[in-house]
Amino acid sequence: MKQKLLILFFICPVFFIVNAQENSKEKEDAFEITDDVNINNSVLPFSNYFSEYRISDNWNIRAENIETNFGGFNTNYKVKEFPILAKYSFTQKFSVMFGPTTRLLLKNGVIEDVSTSGTLGVQYDFTESFLMEARLNYNLTDDAPFNSNLPTTNSIFKLSGKYKF
Incomplete structure (x- = not known):
């Protein structure tokens, strides 16, 4: 079990950024601590359950x-x-998946947009506990409700390694 947990910590790094900011000019010692990842136009880490x-x-089924975090300053x-x-599993190790996805876009914690997309992906199980996935999400609508300097592609490709408990 210890060996599996060590592998988990080496394969699935957790990204945290701690930001301290003043909330208002009236309070001298006010600050905020967050664990959000703010990356512009880069490869984005995501969590999947x-x-x-x-x-x-x-x-x-x-x-x-x-969940994916991104944003500006x-x-x-x-x-x-x-x-x-x-x-659908072709063999014990190789399978294909497809289906609909509901996507919520939150801006500073408030729901900004709800959209649907189609998902198509493949999965390969290396062991009983570790698997790799490649997935393509194609947004079924053309609108981009958020800031134009952020990624506004109509499709998203995700490559992931997963550890099953």
């Missing part, structure tokens, strides 16, 4: 909760995605 339900020998954006995917 999933649960699978077996329907038959080859078919599974997967429910997920994915004064504005923090967070995208929460909730995909419901059908997963």
Whole structure:
């Protein structure tokens, strides 16, 4: 178990930035501590929590909760995605998944936009505990409700390594 936890800490690094800022000019010692990751036009880390339900020998239904943080210097954006995917296993190690995704865009903690996208991906299980995924999310609407200097592509490619407990 200790070896698996050590592998987890080496494979899945956690990114934290602590910011101290004054909230107002009236308070001299006011500050705020956050753990948001603010990255402009870069590779973005994301967290993914999933649960699978077996329907038959080859078919599974997967429910997920994915969270990505990004933003500029004064504005923090967070995208929460909730995909419901059908997963078909060709072999014990290789599978394909597809389905709809509901996406919430939050700006400074307030819901700014709700959109839907289609998801298509592949998964390869290296061991019982470690797997790799490649996934393409294609947004079904063309609108970009957030700041134009942030990434506004119509599709998102995600490559991830996952550790199952």
